[in-house]
Amino acid sequence: MRWLLVGLLVLFLTATAGILLLQSGSEPVRQLSESEIRDQVLGQYGGEIREVQSLREGYQVTLESELGVYELLLGGAGEARRILRLEAFEPPEPVPNPGGEPGQPGTDQPEEPGGEEPPPLPLTEEEAIKIALGQVLGKVEDVELRSNDNGIYYLIEIETPEEREAVIQVNAITGTVISVIWDDDDDT
Numbered sequence: 589m590r591w592l593l594v595g596l597l598v599l600f601l602t603a604t605a606g607i608l609l610l611q612s613g614s615e616p617v618r619q620l621s622e623s624e625i626r627d628q629v630l631g632q633y634g635g636e637i638r639e640v641q642s643l644r645e646g647y648q649v650t651l652e653s654e655l656g657v658y659e660l661l662l663g664g665a666g667e668a669r670r671i672l673r674l675e676a677f678e679p680p681e682p683v684p685n686p687g688g689e690p691g692q693p694g695t696d697q698p699e700e701p702g703g704e705e706p707p708p709l710p711l712t713e714e715e716a717i718k719i720a721l722g723q724v725l726g727k728v729e730d731v732e733l734r735s736n737d738n739g740i741y742y743l744i745e746i747e748t749p750e751e752r753e754a755v756i757q758v759n760a761i762t763g764t765v766i767s768v769i770w771d772d773d774d775d776t
Contacts, residue, residue: 619664625649628666633658650674668735671760673712710760716742719763720756724748733760741766 625647635653649660656677661670726748740760747753757766
């Protein structure tokens with residue numbers, strides 16, 4: 589009888605601990621709807637959405653802009669996980685038209701202030717690598733596309749010929765080098 593009570597007590601404590609562990613985990617991130625994903629992508633990048641596919645943990649969006657066709661892999665909360673350029677278009681050449689209205693295509697007159705321009709599309713991974721290699725010469729070890737409240741950026745790890753490692757953070761929209769961090773760990 590005593591062993592039965594001990595067994596039941598152990599079972600009860602184990603079940604209680606399991607329930608508490610499950611409940612104490614972080615709140616699950618709400619997955620955006622397809623409509624919310626469309627609005628977010630169009631608001632951030634402009635262009636025209638060709639297709640949105642719902643994946644197990646997010647969305648795959650095919651976006652066409654005047655610069656090309658892009659495939660965006662987004663997490664369920666809309667965070668950019670990968671952006672690939674599938675096809676590049678040549679930007680249209682403006683046709684000179686000195687007498688035209690300001691800001692109209694084909695004029696030599698600049699657009700008046702306050703005209704809205706769609707947000708620029710991000711750099712390709714190859715473009716970000718080229719920028720990073722302009723800062724630190726070496727062999728590219730890893731490239732990641734990340735995002736935070738300030739926007740999206742690439743983290744590019746480069747190993748130099750001297751076997752030092754640098755992590756270069758490149759803004760994925762502007763191409764600006766945000767930071768260069770050197771890993772000075774001595775393995776000797």
